[in-house]
Amino acid sequence: MIALSGGVGGAKLALGLSKILPADEFLIVANTGDDFEHLGFYICPDIDTLLYTLGGVCNTETGWGRADETWQFMEELKSTNPEEAWFLLGDKDLETHRYRTAALGRGDSLTDVTARLAAKFGVLPRIVPMSDDPVHTHVLADMAGEERWFPFQEYFVRYRCEPRTVRIEFRGEASVSTALETALSDGPVAAVVVCPSNPYLSVDPILSVDRMSRLLRSSGAPVVAVSPVVGGRALKGPTAKIMRELGLESDVEAIARHYSGFVDGLVIDETDTESARSVATHGLSVAVTNTVMKSLGDRKQLAREVLEFAASLG
Amino acid sequence: MIALSGGVGGAKLALGLSKILPADEFLIVANTGDDFEHLGFYICPDIDTLLYTLGGVCNTETGWGRADETWQFMEELKSTNPEEAWFLLGDKDLETHRYRTAALGRGDSLTDVTARLAAKFGVLPRIVPMSDDPVHTHVLADMAGEERWFPFQEYFVRYRCEPRTVRIEFRGEASVSTALETALSDGPVAAVVVCPSNPYLSVDPILSVDRMSRLLRSSGAPVVAVSPVVGGRALKGPTAKIMRELGLESDVEAIARHYSGFVDGLVIDETDTESARSVATHGLSVAVTNTVMKSLGDRKQLAREVLEFAASLG
Numbered sequence: 306m307i308a309l310s311g312g313v314g315g316a317k318l319a320l321g322l323s324k325i326l327p328a329d330e331f332l333i334v335a336n337t338g339d340d341f342e343h344l345g346f347y348i349c350p351d352i353d354t355l356l357y358t359l360g361g362v363c364n365t366e367t368g369w370g371r372a373d374e375t376w377q378f379m380e381e382l383k384s385t386n387p388e389e390a391w392f393l394l395g396d397k398d399l400e401t402h403r404y405r406t407a408a409l410g411r412g413d414s415l416t417d418v419t420a421r422l423a424a425k426f427g428v429l430p431r432i433v434p435m436s437d438d439p440v441h442t443h444v445l446a447d448m449a450g451e452e453r454w455f456p457f458q459e460y461f462v463r464y465r466c467e468p469r470t471v472r473i474e475f476r477g478e479a480s481v482s483t484a485l486e487t488a489l490s491d492g493p494v495a496a497v498v499v500c501p502s503n504p505y506l507s508v509d510p511i512l513s514v515d516r517m518s519r520l521l522r523s524s525g526a527p528v529v530a531v532s533p534v535v536g537g538r539a540l541k542g543p544t545a546k547i548m549r550e551l552g553l554e555s556d557v558e559a560i561a562r563h564y565s566g567f568v569d570g571l572v573i574d575e576t577d578t579e580s581a582r583s584v585a586t587h588g589l590s591v592a593v594t595n596t597v598m599k600s601l602g603d604r605k606q607l608a609r610e611v612l613e614f615a616a617s618l619g
Numbered sequence: 620m621i622a623l624s625g626g627v628g629g630a631k632l633a634l635g636l637s638k639i640l641p642a643d644e645f646l647i648v649a650n651t652g653d654d655f656e657h658l659g660f661y662i663c664p665d666i667d668t669l670l671y672t673l674g675g676v677c678n679t680e681t682g683w684g685r686a687d688e689t690w691q692f693m694e695e696l697k698s699t700n701p702e703e704a705w706f707l708l709g710d711k712d713l714e715t716h717r718y719r720t721a722a723l724g725r726g727d728s729l730t731d732v733t734a735r736l737a738a739k740f741g742v743l744p745r746i747v748p749m750s751d752d753p754v755h756t757h758v759l760a761d762m763a764g765e766e767r768w769f770p771f772q773e774y775f776v777r778y779r780c781e782p783r784t785v786r787i788e789f790r791g792e793a794s795v796s797t798a799l800e801t802a803l804s805d806g807p808v809a810a811v812v813v814c815p816s817n818p819y820l821s822v823d824p825i826l827s828v829d830r831m832s833r834l835l836r837s838s839g840a841p842v843v844a845v846s847p848v849v850g851g852r853a854l855k856g857p858t859a860k861i862m863r864e865l866g867l868e869s870d871v872e873a874i875a876r877h878y879s880g881f882v883d884g885l886v887i888d889e890t891d892t893e894s895a896r897s898v899a900t901h902g903l904s905v906a907v908t909n910t911v912m913k914s915l916g917d918r919k920q921l922a923r924e925v926l927e928f929a930a931s932l933g
Contacts, residue, residue: 344717374691377688377689377691377710378711378713381714382714385714385735396692399692400695401699403658403659
């Protein structure tokens with residue numbers, strides 16, 4: 306089973322899947338378009354959220370960062386580099402970035418570094434970056450009447466997605482990571498699941514990697530996505546806002562249209578039952594269930610239903 | 620007034636001096652022979668101890684590191700790089716190293732970086748590195764019957780000065796830092812004070828810098844040292860142990876012999892009153908007082924007496 310995931314929202318389903326699948330049958334492809342260098346550290350927000358979530362050390366209130374974190378480094382940073390203090394780096398979290406930065410500096414691949422971090426956090430399913438080549442998401446957005454390109458984290462964290470999105474671009478020539486390619490050629494894949502991450506900011510960067518969607522499709526596995534939009538809203542993050550800014554309705558039909566051609570089926574929330582037919586008009590099978598994951602039980606339940614849905618399409 | 624200082628012991632007197640001298644008449648030359656790169660950070664232990672001590676943010680129990688420090692980064696490090704966890708890096712402290720490393724990487728001089736850090740910590744007297752060129756102290760020492768060269772911090776921290784010292788070497792071609800040279804040419808210097816730091820590990824690296832002792836001597840200012848040895852023991856660190864290993868008596872006479880030719884006078888502790896005469900045989904003036912600095916009052920009192928002693932030799 307292969308899951309494509311961004312950060313917080315995707316990691317919830319990935320955690321549910323990790324609880325019901327044998328570890329060696331589950332591989333998570335993480336978005337790395339958000340990765341950036343900051344204060345001398347190479348930071349991979351989505352990989353870290355996946356590591357922390359599946360490692361059981363994530364701050365469950367925020368959905369990102371470490372549990373029982375302290376912010377002493379950050380407090381100091383405010384007095385030396387206040388203008389750089391917009392990205393929160395916890396004291397524990399920092400060692401992850403330091404370790405990765407040092408290892409990449411020695412020439413290790415992001416795949417290898419991620420595997421070693423997974424071992425540290427006791428994460429058994431494989432988490433692989435979409436590519437070992439850097440890809441950087443940039444957002445053309447309008448801030449105070451002026452359009453400019455924002456590196457992803459500036460748009461997302463520094464300016465809290467406030468500038469109006471005009472266009473999104475993924476910069477960098479990237480090949481599918483070897484680990485993913487090997488996994489795909491190693492044997493049959495039961496399903497490809499697109500987690501309920503932001504389609505534009507978290508999933509599209511993965512699919513933008515050269516040959517990615519073709520390789521995933523050619524595995525022959527059914528591909529299903531879980532809608533990140535429920536009742537016209539995104540449960541987390543700026544998905545709905547971005548959809549409106551891009552001139553789209555923020556509804557499951559727009560999600561279906563976006564993913565059509567790549568996914569075979571879409572899982573939508575009960576709230577959107579009446580949109581099932583319009584999703585089907587885009588050639589997709591539909592499953593309707595509760596997609597709002599509040600408890601660990603919700604995560605496992607959704608994971609189970611997603612896998613059953615995929616199996617029914619196989 | 621110019622003080623030469625290493626870490627903890629020297630910083631105590633430097634603090635006392637800073638309390639009684641106008642800030643613009645006080646310059647501290649810090650040993651940088653202990654500086655090293657570790658985990659991707661460029662760490663200057665003696666400069667940091669001076670910054671934290673004079674900035675009033677030092678852990679007064681240990682004499683180094685930050686007050687109210689936490690160790691979350693360190694705890695994490697133990698699980699990723701346990702073999703590199705021998706040098707303690709507190710969460711607050713870390714930002715100092717990160718900031719310095721980034722600035723040096725951009726090509727800033729250590730003098731400039733130190734000045735900016737001093738401003739951050741509200742330190743008014745100038746703290747300047749002995750040189751902007753890297754110098755690295757190495758210790759040839761016998762560990763378990765085998766002699767090998769230890770980079771300073773490995774000897775000092777990792778192996779807690781346990782290997783038997785055979786020889787000490789300062790590696791690197793270093794020029795006196797421009798800030799110090801300017802200060803010396805700018806006007807008369809009232810005194811040069813060698814703080815009660817380890818003569819072999821902390822003061823000798825400073826004096827090993829090309830032209831350093833000549834420049835300090837040619838200022839015409841009286842040069843006085845405060846003995847780091849009291850009653851045959853060092854109050855802090857391995858001074859006495861190293862003296863014995865180098866075949867010296869660990870007493871103030873050996874300190875006098877070591878500094879003779881560079882200093883005009885030596886301040887010794889009351890405990891060593893009876894050694895005053897033997898110090899004088901090395902051509903040095905002697906002042907006897909309490910050199911054991913327990914309170915801030917002690918530090919100021921010693922600072923006052925050292926300055927008076929120097930003035931009496933002027």
